Amino acid sequence: MVTAWFVLAMGADRTHGGNDGYDDDPARHYSWDSTVPQHANLAEGDVIALWDKKKLLGISVIERIDRGSEVKTTYFHPACNKASFKPLKTGDQRWWCAKCRERFNEPGTRTKPVTTYRSHHSRAWQDLHGRLTGAQIRALCDQPRSQHAMRPARWEKIHAALLDAGAPVPTGATEGARAVIRGGHRTATVETRVGQAAFRERLLQEQGEACAFSGPTPSAALEAAHLYSYAKTGEHHEFGGLLLRRDLHRLFDLGHIAVNPDTTTLDVSEAIRNHPLYGQLHGQQLPLQLHPQHRVWLGAHWDKHRPDA
Known part of the structure; x- marks a missing residue:
């Protein structure tokens, strides 16, 4: 209950x-x-x-x-x-x-x-x-x-x-x-193990041809990024993904880029902030309107990679 x-x-x-x-x-x-x-x-x-x-x-x-x-x-x-x-x-x-x-x-x-x-x-x-x-x-x-x-x-x-x-x-x-928040996982509310291609297609329909971090982007350059470890669950959770450019997807997975869940602004780690392409993103507001569930997943990612923030 x-x-x-x-x-x-x-x-x-x-x-x-x-x-x-x-x-x-x-x-x-x-x-x-x-x-x-x-x-x-x-x-x-x-x-x-x-x-x-x-x-x-x-x-x-x-x-x-x-x-x-x-x-x-x-x-x-x-x-x-x-x-x-x-x-x-x-x-x-x-x-x-x-x-x-x-x-x-x-x-x-x-x-x-x-x-x-x-x-x-x-x-x-x-x-x-x-x-x-x-x-x-x-x-x-x-x-x-x-x-x-x-x-x-x-x-x-x-x-x-x-x-x-x-x-x-x-x-x-x-x-x-x-x-x-309690550290567990729920049953997915969308089909599980449906494949990355179907997951990406659903995100394109929901979010359009835009990178959630950098804005309008051709669909060919966009990847479906899970906001949690898909390898651990094998599930595509509803509102558990965003479309990202391939380079930003990789940097997000590594924790070099994170989203402050309270302000929905991007935080770029000092390790890569001196690269103009990424440094210019630091402090920028996400161009995408987030669902509350997105904020929860992004918050878990933030707590993992920015524990002292």
């Missing part, structure tokens, strides 16, 4: 004053700490679906989770010692306490050490802004009445609801991302 999580990303629209909030960028990363229920249960390879109480923002797969520690400041209403208070937009007082229903200006403060977490999930991100409503999301959670910021759910139910809503969410892309 695929583990999935609905997580709240409120940004500047937070309605309470109990803490300072978190630095979230829904398409790239999500932050929380050990004061949040379920805080230690999310893992690399889990599906993460971000929403803002009103609507779905998008889904992805967790690539990694950074852990740290800090001293956190929390706030409370001094009269009742509760943190359930909200900002006021009118009047002389700044806050309104939902517990004792009083208005007040200055909250009390306390500090405590916490473990911090930040998930990174940009490579498989799929923008699905508004495809599901807040009510639909609550119904999909394992515990629909939960008020927690992190709520487990079944990916199969989420996927079915997105398809019903007309969202273009291929289940294979998410499953493939999970397999790559």
Whole structure:
């Protein structure tokens, strides 16, 4: 069973004053700490679906989770010692306490050490802004009445609801991302062992006569490049290949050229950067629009050849 999580990303629209909030960028990363229920249960390879109480923002797969520690400041209403208070937009007082229903200006403060977490999930991100409503999301959670910021759910139910809503969410892309991130391989969603010629023909139909790194190129000069080790799997994975010039294909396989999965820019190693033909590619944006699954495979290649980047 695929583990999935609905997580709240409120940004500047937070309605309470109990803490300072978190630095979230829904398409790239999500932050929380050990004061949040379920805080230690999310893992690399889990599906993460971000929403803002009103609507779905998008889904992805967790690539990694950074852990740290800090001293956190929390706030409370001094009269009742509760943190359930909200900002006021009118009047002389700044806050309104939902517990004792009083208005007040200055909250009390306390500090405590916490473990911090930040998930990174940009490579498989799929923008699905508004495809599901807040009510639909609550119904999909394992515990629909939960008020927690992190709520487990079944990916199969989420996927079915997105398809019903007309969202273009291929289940294979998410499953493939999970397999790559966890170091495994999934069953190919296209024919396996169909041969390199057929694989190349499919890429030409999808991507046209263009090198993914350098732009328009005659088809005779293009090769079908796997973004993973075909020799280990014998499978042609969907969105697992790009068309490349023969020289760029070889340099990519050797790791001299890599694609930064966060910026989709080319990184040319210092060993060959002094060659004008290749040095001019360094820092250039890919001319090809990537599918999220391409970004996952390219991310695995990046992590292998640029581990310190």
